[in-house]
Structure formats: C-alpha cells, structure tokens
Amino acid sequence: MTDTGNWGGGQDGFVDVRPRPGEAEFYDSAPTPSDSFLELRDLRVQFPTDDGLVKSADGLSFTLERGRTLGIVGESGSGKSVTSLAIMGLHKNTRARITGEIWLDGEELVGASVERVRALRGKKMAMIFQDPLSAMHPYYTVGTQIIEAYRIHNKVSKAAARRHAVEMLDRVGIPQPGSRVDDYPHQFSGGMRQRAMIAMALSCDPELLIADEPTTALDVTVQAQILDLIRDLQQEFNSAVIIITHDLGVVAELADNIMVMYAGRTAEYGPTDDIFRRPQHPYTWGLLGSMPRLDRERADRLLPIMGTPPSLINVPSGCAFHPRCNYASLTGGRSTDEVPVLHSVDGEHSVACHLTAEQRLKAWETDIKPKL
C-alpha cells in the first residue's frame, strides 16, 4: 500500500484522506506530483534512540490548498510539532528518519536536497513558534531579526530591509514600529513578541504558514487578538495555514479542516463543522468533553480523558487509543489487534476507528452529546 515498506510492515498505515482513485498503486517508482498546494503522503518521522524507535509521525496524509486553514489537534507528544518540523525540513541533518512524501506546490521535499529545502524555508513556508521569548534571539533587536529573515531571500539594501521590517511591524499591529524596531525581544510584552514573530515569519510573503501553538504561551485576552491577526493576514496574503494546537477552541475559530492526531497517527479528519457537530472518534469526544465551556453549568465537571498519552516507543497494539477508550470492548478485540484504517464517513470527514457507524452514532447521541 505504501512505497516505503522498509519499516517492518506491522504498523502499516492509512489510506489517504482524500481518495485519489487508482493513484496509490502507481507511484512505486516515480511518485506522481501532487495537484494540491501542500500534500503529505504517508509521512513517517522516526527517531532511533537507545530505548527504541520513536515513531513520532506514523503514516500521515493530508492535503491543503492556498487560502485554507488546517488545524492539527492532539495532546502533547502526539506528533503535531514533529510533523510541522518535517514539512519545514527542520529534521534534515538530524537523526530523524523521514519517509513518505511532502509535496509543496509541485515540489517534493522529503527527497529534496538540504540546500533546496533551505531556500524554500522562510520564503515559501514559514513558521511561528510557541514561545516567542525563547524563539527569538535574546541578543539581537527585533528589527535585526526581521531584517535578517527578509534579506536571506531578498537581495535588498539594509535600509530597504529596515523599511520593510518597520512596515511589517506596523502591519501586525505594533504601535510606533519605527522605534520599536530597535527594541530587543525582552523589551516587548508577550503578545507583542508573538506579533513580532509573526511579522518575521511573514516578511517574505510565505505561501504556507505553520503556527505551532501560537497562542499557548499568551494571556487569554491576547490569544484572541493573535488569532484574529493570523486570520486577517491569511486573507490578505491568501496563504495556506496550518495551526497546531491542543486547544480545540483555537481551531474552532480559525480552521477550515481539522485533523485530530493521536500517537503519531490521524484519528479523525474532516471539516471543522463536522468535527464539532458530528465527531466520530472516541478520542475526539474526549477532547471535546475536556474543553471548558461558558455555557455549561459550573456544577458539571469537565470530562477528562482517562490515562496518559502513550509513549511513542511502545505504541499500544491495534488502535493506539484502545487502552483509554471506553468503547474498545465493543469491537470484539479488533481494537487491540488491528490498526484501524482511516476511512471516509461522509465526504471529506473520515475516521480511524473500529466501531461501526451505528455504534458511534449511538455512543455519541446517548453518552457524549448530552454531557457536552
């Protein structure tokens, strides 16, 4: 099923999210270029360690078009960040083993040279990180760092790059950009720093923007501003955006599609509305249940997901979620023995779960929905 059969078979992965009839079998020797702006095909990122092989991403596939936003949701250690770093080529030169395909605007990145990916990085694809204080160099001014990002890919004078940096700071809503440009990151507030980080990421008009937990380190009041900013800028630049978060509230605001990840695999994928209104995977139910909501009685407790995320070295057999799943017993042992395949339930909406459609519907209607 995949062209990467060298990982010992057992955990063989998923079908593609969007069916491409008859295509999967054909790219054995020469992979077919993707028509989508961004497409991941069976991406696997593995780290050999002394304790064993860490499978951080285990057969991910999705597509993303310009102007659209994909939200990747999951707990810590579900492989969200590793996936985004793989797209950015930031695992190159490390010990990570990457297989599968990443197509960005007709160009395959997994097999591309380090230099080629570097040329695309910052220019065609850019990234915003979680903690803007540690993600910016403490010894250089904000302006210097934006100017640097701009001048890597644009042969312009320092003065011109500086004007551009001021303009970018203005665009992301930093007051008095002309003087703040010479401030150091520690002189900015958390929200301002993240704005500056966004300005830096957008300085070369990237067509793909990956935001890795962009609001996690920020005050709640600032979070909404940053999300608004990302949305506005996306509309302005018509870029494709991937938002990585553990906070369903964030993706509800921004994403067109949502991918729920668990233990390096896709648990559920679909349009945001579908995910929120008709979630199919017990793990997604758990995420929704553990989300605080204003319109809920305070007396009602949140519904935490029992247990802890699995180690990515010893991923549970079968469905990785089965040890924490309340419905695993309904599958007659398939949960523990067989890796569920991602299959469509309704158009784009797909789920990797052994429960039958009826079982899922029943559980959702009777157990989960009334408690949300």
Place this chain on the structure above:
Amino acid sequence: MITFIVRRLLGAVLMLLVVSMVTFAVFFLVPRIAGQTTDQLATQYVGRNPSVTQIHAMEVKLGLDQPIYVQYGRFLKGIVAGADYDAGPDRTHCPAPCFGYSFKNQQPVWPQMLSALPVTGSLAIGAAILWLVTGVGIGVLSALKRGSIFDRTAMSAALAGVSLPIFFTALLSLAIFRDSVPLFPDAGNFIPFSESPGRWAEALVLPWVTLAFLYAALYARLTRAGMLETMNEDFIRTARAKGLSERKVVVKHGLRATLTPIVTIFGLDLGLLVGGAILTETAFSLPGLGRFAVNAITNQDLPEILGVTLLAGFFVVLANLIVDVLYAVVDPRVRY
C-alpha cells in the same frame, strides 16, 4: 550606561581599598597580634647584626612607632602620592606609586615590578589570543560534530590539557623543542618587543603554547558544553526556519549566545594571569611578575610581596570592572 560605569568604577575603587587594607593588615597588623614587637619588625629592614640605634632609627624612618592607622595612612599616601622617608640627614623620596624598598637590594619595588610587567603582559596576552582562538574553535567544532572522531580526539586532548600541570608540559616542551630539536634555542630568553619583535616572539612561543594548552583545553570544554546547550535553543530553530545557512546559524546565532559567558571567564582569567603567571614564568625562567613574586616570597622580602600582591589584586579588580561593563554591552538584557 554612563551611570552604570561610574557606579562600577566607584565599586572597583572601594574594592581596591579593601584589598589594600587586608594586605596591609596581613603584613603589619597580624605580626603584632602574633606578638612581634616593633623592634623585631624594624630589624627586618636594617640588615645583618644591626645596632639598637640603627633599629630605632629605622623604626622612626618607616613610622613603625606610629599607631597602626597612621601607618596605613602613610602606606596609602605612598602609593597614591609618593612617600618621603625622613630620618635626620638621611632623607629619601620614593615617587608614587611607592611600595617601599626591597629588603634584598634596597631598590624601590615599583620600578622592579614595572620592568617585569611587559614580560608577564607579553606572555599572558599572547597566550590568551592563542587559547581563545584554538579553544573556542575546537569547542565549536566538537559540539557540531558531537561523537565524531574529531570530537573524541579533541576532548581527550582537552582532558590531558587540563590534567597535565604546567611545570610538566613546560619542561617537556623545553626538553624537546629547545634541547633535542632546537627549534627555539632562545626559549624563555625575554627580549622586549620594541628591541626585536622576531626574537621577542621566538623566546615566547614555547611559553605561549604551554600556557595556552592548559587554557585552550578548558575553553574547548566550556565552549563545547555551551554550544551543545545553545544549539538546542528555540531561537536556533527559528534561525533555521528563516532559511539561514547552517554556517550563519552556528556563528551568528549559536556562537554569539555561547560566547557571552566565555567572554566573562576570559576577562577574569586574563586579569589573573597578568598579575603573574607563576608556574609558566618559573618554568621558563621568564623575568615576569610571577617570578618576581616567587623570588620575593623565597627571600621573605615583605615590601616586594606587598607590592606584587596589590598589583595582582589591582589587575583582578580591573578585569572584573572591564568584564562587567563588557557584559552589559554584550548582553542587552543586563540592565545598566
């Protein structure tokens, strides 16, 4: 920034005062507490088999009969403004900075130290440049190629560097490169730079390398550890995410952050060395401050010991001051 420097400068002066008080106390107060009489103290300055009158005259001349705070005042005044030793017709003026006269050769201490200073300075600064370049360079490469053969070899050499004492490496280098293979026959034979830069360097190559080997080993380990930590920082990932070349990521972002603590240690090490590289100077017979100190101690020459202690203290305080100011320049997060 200016107020910061002024504040630090005042602090440095205060520090020097404390250093002078402690040193003075060690040499003049402690012997009294230990039971030495003024006569016994004065006897040290007079020579062999002195008469009672001679001793008494010396007591008056040096002011040893005065209360201790008056003596400290004289001592301090001598350093700042020069001192007059007045004993009847026998009147001597000792220009500032006056640290008194050597017991051994009756010469004022300061000019002797002044002539030793260029030797130590040449040795310390030359070695410092050498160890900074090689130590940091090797440390960076080791960190980037962690676990490689280069890394292992370099770190083994570094372990040897920090473990082997100078008097061993120095004598070894002399035995090989001066005696067996006479590449540097004049090693240790100090010639001032102004006289002949070539011979100046020739005499100093072995001491430089010997001294630098120890410190380079230390700095290589420090740099390696620092780089390994820095290269895992988020801002390095950001720099890569911008599309910077790996070389720029390492030098402009990684090394820049690693270098800050190294600059600090470098300043302090250099300050300490300029006050006298005792082992190296002794092993190579270089007439520097370190050897001056050793000789002074061997001869129990109190004024010389006092002078060289204060001078070494001065360099350490000065180095601290420079490092403090430099740190504020290097790390913008330090508040002035």
